């Protein structure tokens with residue numbers, strides 16, 4: 361997911377359909393081809409998602425499924441992939457009280473996140489304007505995450521124990537995006553998101569790399585964007601999934617590896633791939649046809665933070681090959697926290713709160729859904745952003761900062 365400082369529910373917007381008949385869109389954007397299933401993978405060797413390492417992240421034993429989702433083609437594929445899982449019927453993926461919420465301890469949440477799946481159908485297929493990480497936020501093909509970062513905003517609506525919900529009607533999501541892409545036409549003015557392509561964030565409330573352990577939803581989206589010459593998919597990730605290297609993105613998907621100093625990551629990024637692995641994977645993803653950017657996020661102010669970020673940037677400068685540097689760009693995103701999440705974290709990970717709950721530096725603002733979001737005070741934030749820009753200039757001058765927030 362993108363580490364974003366905003367309340368994810370804000371700014372809802374329905375974009376205009378293009379007015380073209382669906383069949384024309386299907387031909388123009390390759391939907392006919394998509395409906396026959398994802399393109400063949402380049403290799404028929406063993407997949408990472410079947411490895412022991414992948415099973416440590418996700419070992420599904422229980423699947424809560426809406427009936428329509430379970431009987432769909434994607435739903436049947438997922439159920440077949442986890443044949444030993446108990447399947448429980450549910451009316452709505454939004455209302456499963458025994459799964460969602462903050463009750464219980466962290467061990468229980470992690471157990472739920474790593475052993476339970478929810479299958480649902482996405483009802484509202486809204487494309488929302490963004491203007492920071494991407495031009496548009498695509499309707500997500502999943503929400504929830506198997507990882508457990510201490511600052512994550514994704515659990516705000518379902519609670520900390522939210523397992524991944526996979527939306528099985530990805531074909532409708534792709535069709536919606538096809539219409540939206542066609543409606544935009546070519547991008548006429550470059551902007552910081554991209555000089556020539558309309559960028560769609562496909563992972564606002566999920567991590568697409570982990571989702572690819574479960575189903576072909578991520579592959580379907582990557583394959584679809586590979587055929588759309590005016591658009592580009594983009595997703596942030598904290599997990600290295602080598603199976604994504606087998607797809608054919610043809611330069612139309614941007615992977616944004618989130619990085620932060622390894623000490624911060626070990627404290628805050630629970631269950632993610634080590635930062636060094638994310639950086640080491642960049643060249644492989646570029647060679648497989650992805651564009652590779654970085655999210656310098658979240659920036660957490662703590663004693664010694666500038667020294668740690670300088671070391672991280674020097675490490676990137678040392679290990680990244682020139683071809684990665686030439687196309688890389690970055691977002692800088694300051695930590696945003698939340699009062700409710702702070703209370704939750706105190707019960708299971710108080711050491712994280714020592715770093716991310718800093719009333720001496722932070723201010724609270726009530727969000728649209730009534731909860732209190734907490735961010736660094738304006739002057740503190742401005743000074744820190746400037747300091748990060750200075751560190752990048754000094755230690756990784758090849759890294760263009762697309763925006764800092």
Ligand code: SF4
Pocket residue numbers: 361362363504505506507508509511512513514565566567598632
């Ligand atoms: S990787 Fe971390 S920040 Fe991203 S969705 Fe998962 S838990 Fe949240």
